[in-house]
Amino acid sequence: MTAAPSLAPAANAPSLAVLQTRRADTVLRYRNAGVTLQPHDGGEPLRLVRGVDLEVQRSQVVALVGESGSGKTLTALSVLGLLPGNARFSADEALLNGRDLRQLGKADWRRLRGADVGMVFQEPLSSLNPVLTIGDQIEEVLYYKRQLTRRQRRAEAIDLLARMGLPRPAQLLQDYPFQLSGGMRQRVMLAIAMAGEPALLIADEPTTALDNTVQAQVLELMVRTAEQSDVGVLLITHDLSVVAQVADQVHVMRHGEMVESAPVQQLFARPQAAYTRQLLALAPRIPAVVRQPLAEAGLPAPQAAQQAPAILQLDAVSKYYQQPRAWHFKAQKHLALDSVSFSLQRGRTLGLVGESGSGKSSLARIIAGLAQADGGQLRFDGADLSDPAVRAGASIQMVFQDPYASLNPRMRIGQLITEPLAEQPGWTAAQLRAQAAQLLEMVGLPASALDRFAHELSGGQRQRVCIARALSVKPQLLVCDEPVSALDVSVQAEILALLQRLKKDLQLSMVFIAHGLESVYAISDDIVVLEKGRVVEAGPRDQIFGAPRHAYTRSLLDAMLDIDPSRSRFRTRPAAPAGAALARVA
């Protein structure tokens, strides 16, 4: 399928129109805004952002989408006056809460930040100060923006955290960011941004780094906060399903320019710009049919896998990690994998899913021989892998999550991809080079890449190099640990297609790990679901996706976001948002 499935008619278009007419409620308005950057080495000034028109109103969620590097973050930073020192902002009109942003002094900016606009930054862990307590980081805003007394500050901070749905808010004040999970951190960020009671909330990729489940929680919270506190939200993301779920109005950016602006339904239904259409087409998705109960969809009941020989068999594999504790001599043992058993048949692909920390990477490393299991048995083609001779003979290769990190920055691509071969006797340099060129061709890279270094390639190209290297020794089993999650949507699609093709051509068996369920769906034959190191469910893909039996699997699947704006799970005003909005205004 090529386009989004059955879009509902643009039911709330009129309501949005109403919203847009209420000019008094406009929190942010940009007309023909641009950002110019003067490079340090004295080159030509770069026009990074230009001709941006933007309008955000109270209670409205406006999405800014676009590929990486298209200027989304810069646009957001310009609202807070936090552009890099060598960047200049220009606009025909730039109003925030009635204030002209073009004429602010240092002190004005300071007053405005936190009070008129709050911002949630991209990476939740790195955006919180690691050495200050959560309480400290919230209360300083309360002190400087709202002049609360010490006692009031504490009460208000607890209240804020509670409103963000965080458990034990009073204790949380004493905690440090590293003690919180990603989702909790993101909620704390939100609490900080909201502490100054801003009129505009800017959220820059607030969920990219998060799990499906956590992502859903955070989005929900944001939309809820915006509605309850009457705040305008500028949401920056490149994930179209997020946009579909929460945005009212969408702006698409590319190469620093606005290529399309439209209400959300309209954009998904009738994308005007070619780029928007391309984005929509590339977004990985699961056929809508699968998401319905199997019986409804009229699919055959799940069947047992065919009886092909197992290439990889895991039998009660366990893994412990040591965790040191204060005031104790002995480290605590932490069970990362708890009797994991499954088998992979030759020529098939096994998708390994589970939330963050469920043990997926640990398992991958054990299979690849980078770590030792503390219990259980692994068999490769029937032979015990704990036998060094078997391990040495087993042709298993691995593709890592971060292609850049897994390529030695000081070796040329040609050397890198034939390195496994160079270990085998009988290869001359010329043969190796020819082989390298052939491998590159196979993964769709030109021979000119042979003499480059990894940093001279793009992310997608690097991941292709990794795949080529893994394939150079013609492995029987390929382990891919999150091979696409660090990549752009369009590149993701490329790599998945490549893997798909190679698998067919080379008769590969594969273990494929990802937290994007869409990509797992696209590539796997069988699925194993891990929760806290334990296998909770395993079976053929369509059975798992179509008829999940375990509650955990169901919750994972439920947290997937639909790329259909009409099926928003977050908007409380799906049918008659106009009424709700009007009621508030009145």
Place this chain on the structure above:
Amino acid sequence: MSGVVLNTGTALQADAPAVAAQPSRLQRFLRALWRSRSGRFGAILLLLILLATLGADLLPLADPVKRHLSLRYLPPVWLDKGQWAYPLGTDGQGRDMLARIIYGARSSVMVGLAAVALSGAIGVAIGVLAGLRGGWLDQVLMRVVDAILAIPAMLFMLVVALVAGAGLAPLIVVIALTNWVIYTRIARAEVLRVKELEFVAAARVSRVRSSRLLLRHILPNILPALVVVATLNIGTVILTESSLSFLGFGIQPPDISWGQMLADGRQQLATSWWISTFPGVALTATVFSIILLGDWLRDYLDPRLP
């Protein structure tokens, strides 16, 4: 399958011309060096010092060890009683300061380079071994390093000088004997860092031999950090020589070194300031230039900086 569009076309062709225009590594290095103001300054200064050192015999200089007892404590030429024949004056034995400073550069620079090379080689080898092997060997080696750090260099100096006599070579050996631990620590830490990097894991999965792992993957990636430390260390070692001279353990006459001149002349700092000040300036300038270069190198080798 659905939803995934096959798109194997890449943008490689688009940026291919950029590859053709890529300058060589050396060119890039020199260009970057020239662009940095402090790097350029340090490089030129050091080059001048090295040239003067190597070409000392070609220069029209007085004999640096020839005494002229009648011409003792002659001030530099721009002061009263200065003479053109001795542009930087003479010392307490009536020897030409300029010649001594230029010849003295040899031992000082030599000590710096040789001691750093020697201790670097020993230290890196041991550090890499400790870092790669880990376990009890690592523990033993690191405890020895701790011990060496606590033992005063003077003690080594005394023993080596007794066994081998004083002179340039024993001095280099001694400095190396106490200095290698710095490299061991850094090399070990770097190995521990690098060996956890994903490309090493990738090489492991590819069943790369351990010698190859070491030579191709680990060493090249720990080297930049070590090179930077080494440049900065050269300056420190040159200063160490002067401190040892102060204690009477440095390079001894008839060899000349800045440290020795500086230490000898310190008594006359109030009466004939030039005897100690000019070697001090030479030494400071050399160390200064090396530090500037080292700083620049650190920035240059840091991949995060453009």
Place this chain on the structure above:
Amino acid sequence: MIFSALWRLLLQAVPVLFTVTLIVFALVFLAGDPTVMMIPDQASEADRLAMVAAWGLDQPVHLQYLNYMRNLLHGDFGTSYRYGSSALPIVLERLPATLLLAAASMLVAVLIAVPAGMAAALRRGSWVDHAVSGVAVLGKAMPNFWVAIMLILVFGVSLRWLPVSGSGTWAHLVMPALTLGTAFAGDLAKLVRASMLETLSQDYMRTAYAKGIPDWLVIGKHALRNAAIPTVTMTSLHVVALLGGALVTETIFAWPGLGQLIVQAINTKDMAVIQISVLVITAMTLLVNFLTDVLYRLIDPRMKL
């Protein structure tokens, strides 16, 4: 974790201290007969041999070492050849002066380097930055004893503001602390600058600015604390280096620290004093390292002990 850190400290201390005694013993043995340095010109070879026998230096070397270690384990730290009295008090007596100087020079360095490094980082590329870098490198490149004598000539002799040498009052501490402190301040300022720059480029700094709180708070609280870890590391290395005594500076300012003692002991091959000094330094070093770890933990809750 505190327990295991302490335990680890002990576990490390024993082998290190043992290795130290062994190496020092071997070195002092190789350095030759100490009686040569002790006896007067008038003495004959027979006199010297009598002294060798009196000190037990005629025994085989391994027996000497075993003997030494046995005494050590019984709490007898040996007798100084030079002073003719127990070595331990001789060494411990010097410790306060050494620690005082180390602490004072550390204070000088921190007081100079932290503001200078911060100013340089905050005004990266400005004249302040260049000035700080230049002075820092210069401070490092100038030999200590040259600086020390210049300080004496200026502040002691010409201006007569400070006593030239010796110990006893705070005024006596100023010049030695300045000599050592400024030499280290250069390195430290550059480190503060670098870690400050690193910190300033972190995402959480943008968050701090986005809060609209005063700049001094952003710098003083959010940035400085994060930049503190490398600063603490380097400062503790500096203190450790000074524990061995700042030989040159001590000699010039006639400061009665460990450095002078060790040099004299080495020159006279005073085995017991060398051994104890090195043992004390090693123990102090391990202690400083431990305290540094604790400090890390206080600064940064993520640090493991």
Place this chain on the structure above:
Amino acid sequence: AGSTTLTIAQSNDILSLDPANHENNSTQSALVNLYEYLVNKEFPNGKMVFTPALAQSWKQEDPRTWVFELRSDVRWHDGKPFTADDVKFTVERMKGNPKLLSAVEKFRSVEKVEVLGPHRVRLVTSKPDPLFLHNFVGNGGSILPQHAFQAAGSEEAFFAKPIGTGPYRFVEWKKADRLVLARNPQWWGGASHWERVVIRAIPETATRVAEALSGGVDLAVNIPPEDIGRLKANADTGIVAFNIARNFGLHLRTEPGVVTHDARVREAIDLAINRQELADVVADGYATAARGLFPPEIPNANTRLTATNSFNPDKARQLIQAAGAKGAKIRFGSPSGRYIKDREVSEAIVGYLQDVGLNAQLEVQEWSIYNARVGSDSHGEIYFWGMGSYTDASFILNMGSLKRFNPHWRNAEFERLATELPATTGEKERQAIIWRAQEIITQDRARIGVLYPKAIYSVNKRVQFAGRFDEMIPAEQVRRA
């Protein structure tokens, strides 16, 4: 420093408060204020004489027996009286402890000590000892209190807070920093002159000079000649320079196989040295040129060994030519900074040797290594030595010491003289033997004297001090100006 405090800057730390357990002149120069001798040595008109101290008088009953009459008005710093028992204790302590450094020179000939009365003591020697009185002066000669040792329990405890009979009491010793002494109001010589005496250790010469200039110390020892101008120009300071019991000399190898085995080469070396220039230029006039091994103040020093006309480079060149040693390599060992101008003198001598056609090469060593080389006989053809603190020129005939410094030199006449000397009692005969011995060793050039250096002290104008030949600094002899 208040006007009643005397501050003295020495160039090294006091080594010990035990007067019998150090071999260090500056330590003793401080301890003379705390402890006293039975007799003192003085050098009026350049001649040594013994003067009474704790002993009022002494007489020799026979060649082996000496009786001392002690002062009866002397009290220890704790108020207890000084008696003959203390003398006996001091002597016997030394004989019973081979670890005491002074044991190698003091009281070796003493056979027994008899207390004849509270203030009278008799000592009997095993054989006649013409140098007997020297035992009671200098390192190890200081009399120690028997009762206080017993009360303290151990030597270490006593020396933690020692007492003596001297003009100043012990207050505090901070090692490597200062020794503080205070006035002894009960001193038998009358109340002492200074309220407080502070003796500081300032090893760095530049610092010592700076302290003198800034008025931080009243008296500073070991001033290099270059700084004299500055000290004189300064309003508050002046200098004193005086002869001391030291000489700079060269020790030459004589054994077969080395180039200096040839007597002609050794003579050439002697002739090549321009001692006058060394004294006048290198030492800035603060030394006396001489070929002798003892300055004339030392009893039995051979005053005929002067430097007059000793410099003859032409003859030296001829001798070298004749010996076929032109261009021969000569290694010349020198310490650096141990003695004033030691290295400069050595550098100059190496230059002279080069001038006459020898390929002389300087080998400078740090002191402890240098000293160890003397002990292990591993210096090159020549090494430089600054000998000092001897009491009598008969020291030259001390065969034990000779073995250490010139292990390979043999001379039958010299060895005969060495055996004859102990049996010789007559003043004249002794002098003849000792003078001859000095002649032999310098003529054979096993040792060649070069200079008698002077000591230079900086003296603040508020005090007066002339300096002493034995380099002691009794605070009582330093007076307010």
